[in-house]
Amino acid sequence: MKEVNVEVIGVDPPCMRCQSARKAVEKAAERLRAEGINVKIEKANIVSKEVIGKYGVLVSPAIAINGAVKIMGRVPSPEEVERLIRESAK
């Protein structure tokens, strides 16, 4: 079973757009699980020093897959997240 690490980077307390981004990731993860890709979802705070030290300045919401920011400043569709995760799992 392959494992992919996804970070949803947003503000804390979460804003509406960050929540929608998280939902999209969760939906994608559910579908991928059936195919044997295990998606681990983590929530990261965009104003924390860890996140900024790792990725620099980001626009919320951002999504990082396996430690690389792939999406920022917009809410993706679950299909798009699914596609990106599948690419990273290869």
Added chain:
Amino acid sequence: MNEKTIRTIRTALLLAFILLVIGLLVYSRIRAYSLAPTMKSEDFSKYAWYEIPIYYLWNYFSHAWICLLFAFTAAGLVYEFAPKEAITKYMGSSKALGYAIGAGFAPLFTVCSCTMVPLFAGILYTGAGIGPAITFLLMAPAANILTILITGEFISWEIAGVRIPVSLITAVLAGIIISKTPWGKAVEKEHQIAQNPTNDQKTVEIVKPPLDERLISALKFGGYLAKQILPYFLIGLVAVSYVNAYLPQEIVEGYLTGFTGVLLASVIGGPLYTPTLVEIVLGKSLLDLGMSKGALLSWLMGQPYDIPNMVAVSRVVKWKVVLTYALIAWSCSVAFGLAYGLVSGSL
């Protein structure tokens, strides 16, 4: 049909919609159709108190829908297609560049505290320092695309044009002054993180989705902004209709003109929390009731130092910094209000 054809058709339909929105605005321009409400104070006297907001809102939206539709569509598109990666990449590189990006790109990030406070903290942490961070913070609400479009359409393009440079000067000035204060420097030192130059380019590799998905996401963001802003806007408009109907012209002419007018407008324009865009409509009705143009500018410039904005920022930096920038922004709003009043001959 294969996927490519579907995408092409979708892209074409979306572009057609956007062109239609732009076309509507241009058409209304050509026909010289007013996009601002046309009701005058004296028109209100023939309605009962409960009828006033209904008639006003009807009058308002029958004129303003084209402008609002255009503004939200444009805001969504600009936000989606703004070069976000470039901004975040260069934000931390140097002071001068930090100021330029803070001031120049802030207008692209529309009214959304969701985006503003994290970016403010980000600029602060990555090394561009407190100055550019403050500049960004003050510039974003004062001169973002939504505010400028609505100011231009509802009040006048003259005041919208004046608003951009004066906001810019205020924002840069506040940034520079705060970066020189001891408490500003303390915040900077406390927050700066040593960045590892070897890893920062590798971990951000934005994937661009196809054009149709970007357009959809742009329109969705415009819709999201509308959903966030319009309910408050509606409540604000009801209040505005009562101001129009019941606030005597003599009071406005007496208090919101001259030097005291500018002072008063700047004091109530700031702390009084008007939901985004309502300050523009309220400003317009006060202008119609006799407020001077100078006072109007001060009034509009109050937006960046309103209370909720200050509270959000104070979670990242100390209160002393917040109060300093509020004081600078306020002084500037008075100074520019007076100057504009004198130059335009309406003080």
